[in-house]
Amino acid sequence: MFILRGFVYLFAVAGVAQLISLEGYQLLSAAEYSEKTLTEHMQDFMSFFSCMLFLYAARVDKKLNIAATLLGALMAMMFVRESDSLLDQYVFDGAWQTIVCLIFVCVLIFLWGQFSSIYASLKEYSLQSSFGTFLAGFVTILAFSRLMGRASFWQAVMGDSYMRIVKNIVEEGIETLGYTLIFISAVELVIACRRRSKLSNR
Numbered sequence: 001m002f003i004l005r006g007f008v009y010l011f012a013v014a015g016v017a018q019l020i021s022l023e024g025y026q027l028l029s030a031a032e033y034s035e036k037t038l039t040e041h042m043q044d045f046m047s048f049f050s051c052m053l054f055l056y057a058a059r060v061d062k063k064l065n066i067a068a069t070l071l072g073a074l075m076a077m078m079f080v081r082e083s084d085s086l087l088d089q090y091v092f093d094g095a096w097q098t099i100v101c102l103i104f105v106c107v108l109i110f111l112w113g114q115f116s117s118i119y120a121s122l123k124e125y126s127l128q129s130s131f132g133t134f135l136a137g138f139v140t141i142l143a144f145s146r147l148m149g150r151a152s153f154w155q156a157v158m159g160d161s162y163m164r165i166v167k168n169i170v171e172e173g174i175e176t177l178g179y180t181l182i183f184i185s186a187v188e189l190v191i192a193c194r195r196r197s198k199l200s201n202r
Helices: 002-030 038-058 065-082 085-089 096-113 113-125 130-148 151-161 164-200
Strands: none
Touching: 002 038, 002 113, 002 164, 038 113, 065 096, 065 113, 065 164, 085 096, 085 113, 130 164, 151 164
16 A cells, blocks of 8 residues: 555656646746746645645544644645735735734644643654655755755856746745645645554544
8 A cells, every 4th residue: 555655646746847847838938937827826735735634634643633733733824925925915915924923823822731742742743654754845845945046046057147937947846846745744644643543443
């Protein structure tokens, strides 16, 4: 079964890479890789459904309830951040910061009276196989994609031939890979939680 999942994830990552390249093939030099493109929509999709999967895992497994809820809240914040331009345009300027603050307050309310259990739950999550995949995806999004997407780096490499679109493709492509890894980690966590739940009910 794990071999089958491995092949599914392999083809999923390859499919994401192919979808990222579609805009370039279709629009050629007119491609922008902006916030209204398929690449950004994939990031929205994966951050949202990763949030839902983590929250589902929190309901299934009591030991991982706090850790999975925190992960769900984190992905909710990242989803809101990815939707910042739409929120600024259709709600009000700075709406995403307000929503993120509300999520943070909700998390504090949820954790109230459970602070002593946070470490135990996070430690339990660190023992799961999905932990490494999540961490890899998180670092890829927050650090690696930002470092590889520095305009100064691409200006230094390309000189007078610098094109912002190249920087955008690299940065957004790596960021989408990070979200893909987090989505895979969320799927794996749900599978592990359901398996543990079935074993405990026997």
